[in-house]
Amino acid sequence: MLSETALKNMGIRGLCDDSRKASPGDLFFALPGAQAEEFARIALSKGAVAVVGETEAPQDLASKWIRVSSVKEERASTAKTFFKDPFSKLSAHAVTGTNGKTTSAFLMDAMLSGEGRKTALLGTICKRIGDRVVASNLTTPGILELYAFAAEAVNAGCSDLVMEVSSHSLHQGRIQGIHYQSALFSNLTEDHLDYHKTMENYFQAKKLLFTHYLSEDGVAVINIDDAYGMRLFDEVDVAQKVSVSRLGNAKAVIVPQSVQSGEDGMILQVPAISEKPFQTGLVGEFNADNVLLVMSWAKSIGISENSIRQALNTVKVPGRFEMTFNDGSRRVFVDYAHTPDALERVLRVARTLCRGKLSVVFGCGGDRDRNKRHIMGEIAERDADFVWVTSDNPRTEKPEDIIAEIIGGMHSDHFKVIVSREEAIRAACKAMQAGDVLIVAGKGHENYQIIGKTKQHFDDHEIILREMC
Ligand SMILES: CC(=O)N[C@H]1[C@@H](OP(=O)(O)OP(=O)(O)OC[C@H]2O[C@@H](n3ccc(=O)[nH]c3=O)[C@H](O)[C@@H]2O)O[C@H](CO)[C@@H](O)[C@@H]1O[C@H](C)C(=O)N[C@@H](C)C(=O)N[C@H](CCC(=O)O)C(=O)O
Numbered sequence: 001m002l003s004e005t006a007l008k009n010m011g012i013r014g015l016c017d018d019s020r021k022a023s024p025g026d027l028f029f030a031l032p033g034a035q036a037e038e039f040a041r042i043a044l045s046k047g048a049v050a051v052v053g054e055t056e057a058p059q060d061l062a063s064k065w066i067r068v069s070s071v072k073e074e075r076a077s078t079a080k081t082f083f084k085d086p087f088s089k090l091s092a093h094a095v096t097g098t099n100g101k102t103t104s105a106f107l108m109d110a111m112l113s114g115e116g117r118k119t120a121l122l123g124t125i126c127k128r129i130g131d132r133v134v135a136s137n138l139t140t141p142g143i144l145e146l147y148a149f150a151a152e153a154v155n156a157g158c159s160d161l162v163m164e165v166s167s168h169s170l171h172q173g174r175i176q177g178i179h180y181q182s183a184l185f186s187n188l189t190e191d192h193l194d195y196h197k198t199m200e201n202y203f204q205a206k207k208l209l210f211t212h213y214l215s216e217d218g219v220a221v222i223n224i225d226d227a228y229g230m231r232l233f234d235e236v237d238v239a240q241k242v243s244v245s246r247l248g249n250a251k252a253v254i255v256p257q258s259v260q261s262g263e264d265g266m267i268l269q270v271p272a273i274s275e276k277p278f279q280t281g282l283v284g285e286f287n288a289d290n291v292l293l294v295m296s297w298a299k300s301i302g303i304s305e306n307s308i309r310q311a312l313n314t315v316k317v318p319g320r321f322e323m324t325f326n327d328g329s330r331r332v333f334v335d336y337a338h339t340p341d342a343l344e345r346v347l348r349v350a351r352t353l354c355r356g357k358l359s360v361v362f363g364c365g366g367d368r369d370r371n372k373r374h375i376m377g378e379i380a381e382r383d384a385d386f387v388w389v390t391s392d393n394p395r396t397e398k399p400e401d402i403i404a405e406i407i408g409g410m411h412s413d414h415f416k417v418i419v420s421r422e423e424a425i426r427a428a429c430k431a432m433q434a435g436d437v438l439i440v441a442g443k444g445h446e447n448y449q450i451i452g453k454t455k456q457h458f459d460d461h462e463i464i465l466r467e468m469c
């Protein structure tokens with residue numbers, strides 16, 4: 001393990017594990033792989049001072065090569081030393097699950113802020129320290145970026161960090177060495193099987209958060225309405241476990257007495273938390289799950305009822321069931337649903353708000369999880385009256401090929417294919433009549449479309465407003 005003095009003596013000014021981003025003064029971590037040495041040489045040519053690798057040092061690099069048994073472990077421990085152990089100075093709170101992470105993280109952050117605590121937030125939409133916000137590339141960044149972010153948060157005076165933890169990050173060790181004060185589990189449904197291959201592997205990755213990264217005195221808050229949540233609750237052995245169930249599972253400690261959902265939000269009666277009802281502007285059954293999970297967490301870590309209420313009343317999450325247009329009769333919502341479960345849940349909520357025809361515009365991402373495409377086609381056809389099948393970040397795949405897989409799951413004629421997302425949204429808007437609801441699903445807060453390897457500006461909201469106003 002490299003000490004602070006060793007790093008200082010070597011003149012290390014930064015840590016890097018990607019040769020494309022190497023800078024003078026960096027210590028480069030060459031992760032095992034066929035190109036490890038090649039990447040190390042590139043980093044050195046850009047001014048990196050030394051390389052940490054698992055293989056024997058190439059002869060000409062012997063003076064700059066530090067051989068270790070695990071580059072990943074060394075990277076985690078060096079990050080802790082270099083960034084002055086920021087996680088020991090923060091209360092870190094994590095949320096994981098297939099859907100609901102961003103919504104939950106926004107709520108958690110708002111509740112902590114309501115207590116007068118300065119917070120940092122890390123997730124799919126943004127990275128935020130106090131009032132400074134930048135867009136995110138990944139839900140959970142790489143470990144070096146994560147430590148740098150936490151150090152910045154500490155320097156800015158933050159006491160708490162709320163972050164979304166993806167299954168990829170758990171599997172790849174992006175949060176190695178971190179111990180959370182609390183961890184929440186929302187649900188586990190089909191997604192990311194291109195990466196994890198089986199639901200069992202996907203579950204085991206999520207479980208790591210509770211078995212490896214939750215502090216001994218930390219609290220686990222788990223939605224046991226979800227079958228994997230129930231299994232997780234039974235399998236994890238932590239000091240404090242809180243089980244939550246909207247559906248009234250007898251094993252749960254937090255169960256609502258009632259949830260009344262309308263088009264402007266919800267009223268929840270949760271006697272285990274307060275005798276007085278809670279109100280929120282978040283809409284729909286799936287958000288009731290998110291709200292209950294986070295309220296239970298807040299209660300278990302001692303957040304005041306006042307801060308819970310205030311957050312529930314004020315939090316809005318960009319691109320999550322966001323009403324982009326409403327003329328009192330026709331309503332268009334933009335939503336980030338890009339998994340089968342999310343699409344099903346969103347259409348179910350939309351149906352309750354719809355007095356006319358319910359339509360949906362959606363596509364599926366390229367270079368990702370082909371298996372979910374036909375399932376989403378099947379759900380869209382079953383739960384909407386009309387489906388506009390289109391493109392959504394095709395990346396390097398041909399959009400027509402992705403669409404063919406989606407419509408492989410559809411058997412009626414209640415759909416139309418329009419490859420251009422802009423044209424599909426415009427056509428769907430034009431077709432709307434009084435009482436209709438349109439869901440434009442998949443991109444949510446994203447203001448780009450990834451075609452090939454380039455990101456082009458694209459914003460569902462802009463197109464809807466241009467067409468409808
Ligand atoms: C599949 C996946 O998760 N890949 C992630 C992974 O890449 P990798 O290990 O395959 O890296 P690689 O490209 O083979 O390279 C190996 C090593 O060589 C380095 N390298 C690579 C190329 C080079 O020219 N020079 C160089 O030094 C890389 O930095 C890396 O250290 O590790 C990288 C560094 O942390 C990540 O940036 C990368 O995320 C890619 C870009 C990605 O798109 N990931 C998505 C799927 C993802 O992680 N999504 C989750 C889930 C979101 C959700 O729940 O919906 C997220 O947390 O965002």
Ligand SMILES: Nc1ncnc2c1ncn2[C@@H]1O[C@H](COP(=O)(O)OP(=O)(O)OP(=O)(O)O)[C@@H](O)[C@H]1O
Pocket residue numbers: 097098099100101102103104124139164186187286287289290319320321335336337338341342343345346444
């Ligand atoms: N508890 C939930 N159960 C099922 N679907 C949900 C839930 N919460 C939100 N959704 C749906 O999933 C979409 C994404 O929600 P959110 O951004 O909160 O999840 P996420 O876990 O952060 O997703 P991602 O990791 O893909 O960014 C929402 O737009 C909505 O369609």
